[in-house]
Amino acid sequence: MTHFQGTAQTALQTVVQHAVQSIHRHPKRLAAAIATLLLTMGGGAFAIASIESSSNQVVVREILEELALPQAQQPVLALPVAPLTLFRTTTTRSNDTADTLLKRLGLFDASAAAYMRSNKELHQALLGRTGRLVSVEANGNRGLQKLTARWLTKATDGQDADNTFQRLTIARTELGFESRLETLPLVAMQALGSATISSSLFAATDEASIPDAVAVQLAEIFSGQIDFRRSLRKGDRLSVIYEDLQADGESMRSGKVLSAEFVNNGKSNQAILFQEAGASRGSYYSFDGNSLRKAFLASPLEFTRMSSGYGIRVHPITKDKRAHKGIDYAAPTGTPIRTVGDGVVEFAGTQRGYGNVIEIKHRADMTTVFAHLSRIDVKKGQKVTQGDKIGAVGSTGFSTGPHLHFEFRVDGEHRDPLTLVAEGGGAQPLSAAAKASFDKTSLFMRVQLAQAATVRLASAE
Ligand SMILES: [Zn+2]
Structure with a gap:
């Protein structure tokens, strides 16, 4: 300015x-x-x-x-x-008082300040909190006409609760000031983005202003096709359409990825979110209707900004790949671990070298093993569903540092965990009844994705 x-x-x-x-x-x-x-x-x-x-x-x-x-x-x-009408906007600071907030908004209004000091809802919502967007409408005398603040509804665990936001309004009326706190639905608009990989996924999405939550979803959606930790190439391209959840026209956070295309090493990988009639939620399909959901996830660790810098390494004790019957994922202690497929917990407890260990039995005598955990969140005999959090990375047993030791066995024989997705096979294909409706969605999304790619070209000029 x-x-x-x-x-x-x-x-x-x-x-x-x-x-x-x-x-x-x-x-x-x-x-x-x-x-x-x-x-x-x-x-x-x-x-x-x-x-x-x-x-x-x-x-x-x-x-x-x-x-x-x-x-x-x-x-x-x-x-x-x-x-x-004069508008002004600021974000709250942790040491704000009613007076400092008004002052920063360019207002000099003793009666508004007095009202705000006495307003409990305003205290709870705005004072002592950072980063909440507050806008005011002022009259010609720098008096407060209306103050509006919006923020995402929080659940008790501090996460974004559901698709709603809170709106606090303080307005001048003929009888003095009035305040109102409302819970309102976020409106899902579509946002598009595209990026070209030069080093990592997050570096590319950062540069293209694509939210982290969208980057993480992309890595998960394509985890059966692309190994985001090891096989990205310089020049790989992505286009994505995702939900932009808005409050009164203001973007609050990103929602679900609706469709995406990721060209990795010259090969196009596609994803379209589609919900079959009767299904509890949507899943992802390629443009021609093949499900991307596999019996197994490619990795027991979710891809995050934190973990993306870590990778797979040689066993920290033996330093010998031949003697080592699994994969070690280096990751900070406490990183959540998830089951890669549906199954039943066969063992959850301590074994000498493994430390805290979980063994899960899947269909067709396939088992997976998770060792050196700092925490175990499941019990023997418990049923688990793909993606469930079962424990956390640690360094128990024979381990020289925090990592997850992960094994995959078929009929008791050790297999390379990197072949897990391929050996597990695919999931339910799209039903014939849904095909016509899917084809319409697919066509629409392809047009959108092509547009996303053009936007990128134009802005790179
Ligand atoms: Zn190991």
């Missing part, structure tokens, strides 16, 4: 020039061109505004400074703007 000095007239010229240059450099922004504005109400304020190309409304985004103009010069500029 730039500040200008001088008379309102020269400031106006400077901003208009700046706006013209900005429009020239970014023709696509014409619709929300930065304009300037000026006016009114006995004082005059110098502000930045945006004007929708199709609208006769000017929305003031930020008051830069108030101008004390000699009476003779007023009004400096008369824009065809009907009642002016």
Whole structure:
């Protein structure tokens, strides 16, 4: 945000020039061109505004400074703007009081401050918390007209609870201030993104402003096709359509991945979220309708920003791959471990070299073993479903540092765990009845993904 000095007239010229240059450099922004504005109400304020190309409304985004103009010069500029509302936005800080919050919002309103100090809901929602977005509408005297804050509904465990948000509103009425706290549904809009891999998945998605939660989903969705820890190539490309969950038009967080294409080493991998009639939730399919869900997940550790830097390594004790009948995943102590497939817990307890260990029996005499755990979350005989958290990484037994020792056996014979997905086979194919409906979704998503890729090209110019 730039500040200008001088008379309102020269400031106006400077901003208009700046706006013209900005429009020239970014023709696509014409619709929300930065304009300037000026006016009114006995004082005059110098502000930045945006004007929708199709609208006769000017929305003031930020008051830069108030101008004390000699009476003779007023009004400096008369824009065809009907009642002016001034908006300002800030995020809460942990040491905020009602007074500091209002001050940062450019308001001087003793009655509003007094009301906010006495308002319990406002205290709980905004004071002592960081990062909550607060916006105000002010009247011409820097008085509070309306204050609105929005945040995601939290569950008791601190996670985002469901698809709702909280909205706290404080509004000036004829009888004084009134406040209201509401729980409202988030609206799922579609967002698109695309990225090219140069080093890692997260480096690419960071650069393309694709949320972490979307990157993690991509790694999970394609885990049966692509080993994101080891087989990404420079130049691999991805396009993705995902839910952008909004509160009153403001983006709050990302939701589910709706479709994606990932070109790895020249090969296209595709995913479309589709829910069969009668199914409890959707699953992912390729463009031509093959399910991506496999009997086994590729990895017992979820792919995260934390774990993506870690990898598979040689056994820390024997330093000998031949003597070692599994894979070691280096990961921090406490990293959750999940079962790679449906099954029953055959053993959960301590064995000499393995430390805390879990053995799970799957169909067709396939078993998986998880060793050196810091924590065991299941009991012998318990049924588990693919993806269930069963324990956490540790360093118990013969272990020199935190890691997960993971084994895969068929009829008691050790197999390479990296062949798990292939040996487990696929899952239910799409039913014939759902095919026509799926094909429509698939076609629509392909068009969207192609558009996502173009957006990337345009912004890279
Ligand atoms: Zn090991």
